[in-house]
Amino acid sequence: MTEEIIIAGFGGQGVLSMGKILAYSGIMEDQEVSWMPSYGPEMRGGTANVTVILSDERISSPYLKLFDTAIILNQQSMDKFENSVKPGGLLIYDPNGISHHPTRNDIQIFQIEGTKIAAEMENKKIFNMVILGGFLKKKPIVKIENVIAGLKKSLSERYHHLIPLNEKAIHVGMENIHPYQTLVI
Template identity: 75%
Template structure:
C-alpha cells in the first residue's frame, strides 16, 4: 500500500517536522519513505509544505501533483491544495483562520481545531501533534506505537522529556477530530 500526502501551512507551524515524524514512524514499521519539502526562496512567515510518501514498495517519484491525503493548516494552502486531493481521498484541515471551507463533494473531509485546542491547553508547540493525532484516527496505516518510536528517533535527546506531552497532544487530536463529509 502507498500513501501519498501533503502537509501545508505557515512556516513555524511544525509542518516539516510533522512530516518527518510521520516518515520516521513509517520507517519503524519497515516501510519505504520519502520526505520532500517545498523548496525555494521562502521567507519567514510564508507558506511551507512537505510531500511525504509512505509505501510498502520502492517509491518512484518523490514529486507529486495529486495526493491521497492533504493536511491543510491555512487558507492559502486550502486554495492551493484542495483541488489536488485525488477523488475519494482525504482532506483534513484546521478551521482556524479558514474563511473558505472545502467545497469538494468527491472527497472525505475532516476537521480538527488544533490551534484552538493547543491554545486552550497552553501548549502552542505541540499544535502539530494534535493534527497528527487527528490523522492517525482517520487513517490506520501508521500505528500509534510506531509514532512514539518515530518521535524518539526524530527528536534530539535534549527534547526527549517533551515526548509525554507530544503523546498527550496526539491523544487530544484523536479525540477532537470531527467528520464533515464521507464519500466511501
C-alpha cells in the same frame, strides 16, 4: 498499501516535523518512504509543505500532483491543494484562519481545531501533534508506538521531556477530529 500525503501550512506550524515523524514511523515499519519538503527562505510565517509517501512497494518518484490525503493548515494551502486530493481521498484541516472552507463533495473532509486545542493544553508547539493524531485516527497507517519513536528521533534530546505532552496531544487529536459540516442557512 501506498499513502501519498501533502501537509501544508505556514513555517513554524510544525509542517516539516509532522512529515518527518510520519517518515520515521514508516521506516520503523519497514515501509518504503519518501519525505520531500518545500519551503521559502523565511524561518517562520512563510509557506511550507512536505510530501510524504509511505508504501509497501518501491516509490518511483517523490513528485506528485495528486494526493490521497491533504492536511491543510492555512488558507493559502487550502487554495493551492484542495483540488490536488484524489477523488475519494481525505482532506483534514484546522479551521483557524480559514475563510474559504473546502467545497468538494467527492472527498472526505474533516476538521480538527488544533490551534484551539493546543491553546487549551497551554503549549502551542504541540499543535502539529494534535493534527497528526486526528490524521492517524482517520488513517492509522503507522502504529502510535512508532510515531513516538519517530518523535524521539526528530526531537533534539533537550526536548525529550516534552514527549509525554506530545503523546497526549496525539491522543487528544484522535478524539477531536470531526466531519466537516457545511452550514445551511
